[in-house]
Amino acid sequence: MSAPKAYIFDAYGTLFDVHSAAGRLKDEIGPNADKLSQIWRDKQLQYTWIRALTGRHMNFESVTAAGLDFAIEAVGSVPEGIREKLLDAYMTLDAYPEVRDVLTALKNAGARLAILSNGTPNMLEAAVRSSQIGDLLDANISIEQAGIYKPSPKVYQLGVDTFSVPASEMSFQSSNRWDIAGAHAFGYRTMWINRTGQPDELLDMPPDRTVDTLRPLLELMAA
Secondary structure (H helix, E strand, O other): OOOOOEEEEOOEOOOEOOOHHHHHOHHHHOOOHHHHHHHHHHHHHHHHHHHHHHOOOOOHHHHHHHHHHHHHHHHOOOOOOHHHHHHHHHOOOOEOOOHHHHHHHHHHOOOOEEEEEOOOHHHHHHHHHHHOOHHHOOEEEEHHHOOOOOOOHHHHHHHHHHHOOOHHHEEEEEOOHHHHHHHHHHOOEEEEEOOOOOOOOOOOOOOOEEEOOOOHHHHHHHO
16 A cells, blocks of 8 residues: 555544643642543533534534533532633643654655644644644644534545545544544544554444554554
8 A cells, every 4th residue: 555645633632632631730630630531521522422413513612611511510629720720721732742753754754744623723723832743734624614523524524625635545543433433434544543552443444553652653654
């Protein structure tokens, strides 16, 4: 198989650590910090799916805040002011350690690179700026252009429209297995970044490859 003509990356959980916001504030939140962060992430994603299926779109900043409100209520005993601090921290999530190196190597090899994310343009710009990877990206694509969340085919079409390259000639990377299923069904080559060692599922919509970080992209590039 020829090398991909472009590489498209999910943002949250793939390039940026969604739990780093709560991680920074762990001492202030207390012993329920990890639980709060997991509930927050679960609800954030659930709310995107509900919005997509019902046709009642709400942008990702608002969905993220709504998910956090549920998590705070579910966990209870969260100190005053933590909500605002967490939402601020979510705008500048930590990039995973290998992200800059991998994107740099791909870019130096002539690859075209883009983010395709549920995040709003404002959120994505802030995350890219804080992680200092903006110089490596050819595009920073928000689902707001389609007005619906992943895994709608309308979202994956944005990558095709951006690069004018067939999906089958591009590689799509995500840590979210459901996102990989959506990208596979659309026609992308897919790499599941299974950072937490989850069992596979949706076996009729499999990834082309499963890895635990982005670094194997460099192996494929060199092959």
